[in-house]
Amino acid sequence: xxxxxxxxxxxxxxxxxxxxxxxxxxxxxxxxxxxxxxxxxxxxxxxxxxxxxxxxxxxxxxxxxxxxxxxxxxxxxxxxxxxxxxxxxxxxxxxxxxxxxxxxxxxxxxxxxxxxxxxxxxxxxxxxxxxxxxxxxxxxxxxxxxxxxxxxxxxxxxxxxxxxxxxxxxxxxxxxxxxxxxxxxxxxxxxxxxxxxxxxxxxxxxxxxxxxxxxxxxxxxxxxxxxxxxxxxxxxxxxxxxxxxxxxxxxxxxxxxxxxxxxxxxxxxxxxx
Amino acid sequence: xxxxxxxxxxxxxxxxxxxxxxxxxxxxxxxxxxxxxxxxxxxxxxxxxxxxxxxxxxxxxxxxxxxxxxxxxxxxxxxxxxxxxxxxxxxxxxxxxxxxxxxxxxxxxxxxxxxxxxxxxxxxxxxxxxxxxxxxxxxxxxxxxxxxxxxxxxxxxxxxxxxxxxxxxxxxxxxxxxxxxxxxxxxxxxxxxxxxxxxxxxxxxxxxxxxxxxxxxxxxxxxxxxxxxxxxxxxxxxxxxxxxxxxxxxxxxxxxxxxxxxxxxxxxxxxxx
Numbered sequence: 001x002x003x004x005x006x007x008x009x010x011x012x013x014x015x016x017x018x019x020x021x022x023x024x025x026x027x028x029x030x031x032x033x034x035x036x037x038x039x040x041x042x043x044x045x046x047x048x049x050x051x052x053x054x055x056x057x058x059x060x061x062x063x064x065x066x067x068x069x070x071x072x073x074x075x076x077x078x079x080x081x082x083x084x085x086x087x088x089x090x091x092x093x094x095x096x097x098x099x100x101x102x103x104x105x106x107x108x109x110x111x112x113x114x115x116x117x118x119x120x121x122x123x124x125x126x127x128x129x130x131x132x133x134x135x136x137x138x139x140x141x142x143x144x145x146x147x148x149x150x151x152x153x154x155x156x157x158x159x160x161x162x163x164x165x166x167x168x169x170x171x172x173x174x175x176x177x178x179x180x181x182x183x184x185x186x187x188x189x190x191x192x193x194x195x196x197x198x199x200x201x202x203x204x205x206x207x208x209x210x211x212x213x214x215x216x217x218x219x220x221x222x223x224x225x226x227x228x229x230x231x232x233x234x235x236x237x238x239x240x241x242x243x244x245x246x247x248x249x250x251x252x253x254x255x256x257x258x259x260x261x262x263x264x265x266x267x268x269x270x271x272x273x
Numbered sequence: 274x275x276x277x278x279x280x281x282x283x284x285x286x287x288x289x290x291x292x293x294x295x296x297x298x299x300x301x302x303x304x305x306x307x308x309x310x311x312x313x314x315x316x317x318x319x320x321x322x323x324x325x326x327x328x329x330x331x332x333x334x335x336x337x338x339x340x341x342x343x344x345x346x347x348x349x350x351x352x353x354x355x356x357x358x359x360x361x362x363x364x365x366x367x368x369x370x371x372x373x374x375x376x377x378x379x380x381x382x383x384x385x386x387x388x389x390x391x392x393x394x395x396x397x398x399x400x401x402x403x404x405x406x407x408x409x410x411x412x413x414x415x416x417x418x419x420x421x422x423x424x425x426x427x428x429x430x431x432x433x434x435x436x437x438x439x440x441x442x443x444x445x446x447x448x449x450x451x452x453x454x455x456x457x458x459x460x461x462x463x464x465x466x467x468x469x470x471x472x473x474x475x476x477x478x479x480x481x482x483x484x485x486x487x488x489x490x491x492x493x494x495x496x497x498x499x500x501x502x503x504x505x506x507x508x509x510x511x512x513x514x515x516x517x518x519x520x521x522x523x524x525x526x527x528x529x530x531x532x533x534x535x536x537x538x539x540x541x542x543x544x545x546x
Contacts, residue, residue, distance in 0.1 A: 063520050064487040064541050066339045068382050070359035070366040085370070085377045086343035091486065091543070093343040093380050095368065097358070104358045107366050109341050109380050111487055111541075115518040118546055121476060123443055124514035170396055203394060213364065214337040214384055216489045218522040218541045220515040241397035241526065242493040242534040245388040247336050249491040249537050251524055253514065261515040264522050266539050268337050268384075268491045270364070273391050 009182045010148055014043050015050045025051045025080045033145040038073045040145035041212050042194030046187040051082035052094050052110045059092040060114035061223055062186045066216045067108040074100055090114040115222055126255040129154035132175035132233045149195060150179040158197055164206045170199035170240035181231040193217045193265035199240035199250050200271050208273045215267040229256040282455045283421055287316050288323045298324045298353045306418040311346045313418035314485050315467030319460040324355035325367050325383045332365040333387035334496055335459045339489045340381040347373055363387040388495055399528040402427035405448035405506045422468060423452040431470055432478045443472035443513035454504040466490045466538035472513035472523050473544050481546045488540040502529040
């Protein structure tokens with residue numbers, strides 16, 4: 001499918017892990033996903049998850065994942081430990097950890113499951129927005145990782161003026177895909193869940209120190225639906241709920257163009273001032 | 274404050290833990306919080322959390338908590354392990370686990386932090402509903418744990434007819450407090466986050482096997498705000514987002530009567546058919 005490329009997609013390079021022992025893998029941060037300080041958290045999440053996806057004892061597909069960003073990830077090598085803490089008949093619970101110098105820099109849990117066809121419904125319906133081709137492609141400015149997403153904002157773009165007075169809504173809606181394009185899978189969907197710039201920027205139009213401390217993703221898509229979505233755009237939405245004494249949370253959803261809810265995601269961010 | 278009672282509140286009895294070694298506590302399930310099978314998940318969550326709250330090395334107050342219900346909790350004794358995986362200057366990341374017969378029955382992570390006063394806003398505003406005294410108190414029927422909550426539904430009560438045809442919305446809004454009343458704290462707020470009956474019941478009006486597999490709570494309230502809320506009602510809201518192939522997720526919020534957003538919560542549930 002990607003035989004026309006000479007080397008793996010940059011995201012596949014970034015999430016590549018090699019076995020380093022029982023339940024243990026070794027990887028490296030990737031300069032192409034660098035953020036202001038250290039790597040883009042979405043790729044750190046995908047790296048952590050990748051150890052579960054690669055694990056020979058994995059049962060079923062991903063349904064839930066939580067990552068806590070416990071410390072700044074330094075550029076360079078890391079280890080990921082992924083332990084199947086409990087394996088049931090059709091579900092499996094994972095405890096995961098990213099380590100640098102034997103210290104945890106990220107902790108987390110994951111759940112995988114063998115899914116069966118059931119009744120279903122999407123209650124969080126995809127909002128009506130113009131199709132991606134009718135919206136301008138956002139120029140990739142600044143840190144490296146933003147170059148590796150194509151973004152077309154329908155609502156709630158980054159403020160153009162930083163005057164310390166934002167609006168009453170922190171809602172963002174954008175069409176999103178990997179750049180260069182790449183067929184959607186659990187790793188890339190997880191990375192996309194962290195793509196939203198801080199909701200505080202929309203409310204305050206001021207750039208204070210800020211960073212994600214915890215993120216959870218629930219996966220409604222299975223691999224069949226991810227494959228059907230392929231390299232097409234994903235509509236991503238996020239909105240802040242509460243901002244109080246140094247921490248804010250946001251709720252987000254990701255749909256494919258057909259309106260299938262692929263994942264929901266929530267995160268807690270630290271902020272200063 | 275509670276000197277008029279001869280014995281501790283039933284929730285305090287249920288979450289009582291005794292030290293059992295380094296990072297290790299011992300507790301017991303409580304018959305008064307029994308669910309259909311095993312204990313009410315909200316109290317299991319509070320028990321898991323309690324080990325973090327009791328830990329002598331804890332830094333700051335709770336800001337995030339995730340629990341995964343890895344296996345059915347059997348009635349009787351359990352152990353909780355709470356390990357401070359990473360301690361920073363003002364934040365701390367915890368890895369927690371509940372064990373029975375040395376096997377994990379619940380896994381999770383928590384984050385605590387020293388909070389500072391900052392700019393704040395509640396974007397998820399409390400919905401307008403009648404005050405609790407204008408809504409009927411729901412009779413406590415069925416399993417034991419429901420007796421220990423006072424519920425006054427404003428919207429989305431449990432279906433009265435199980436005809437297999439629900440409505441298009443799974444949203445529930447209710448006033449909630451412990452019964453007998455009890456000053457709000459992190460443990461009781463966490464337990465309340467799991468109080469919602471399955472969203473599937475509203476959509477399908479049919480009772481299929483169902484259970485929470487993962488729950489995350491983000492705490493906007495600090496202990497001062499919890500104390501200020503005291504024994505008053507909490508307005509709790511939850512709504513399903515996606516229902517697909519055996520798993521559904523819901524998003525929820527809890528406010529006090531003054532409109533302070535105390536916590537947001539999300540959970541993933543397993544369902545059959």
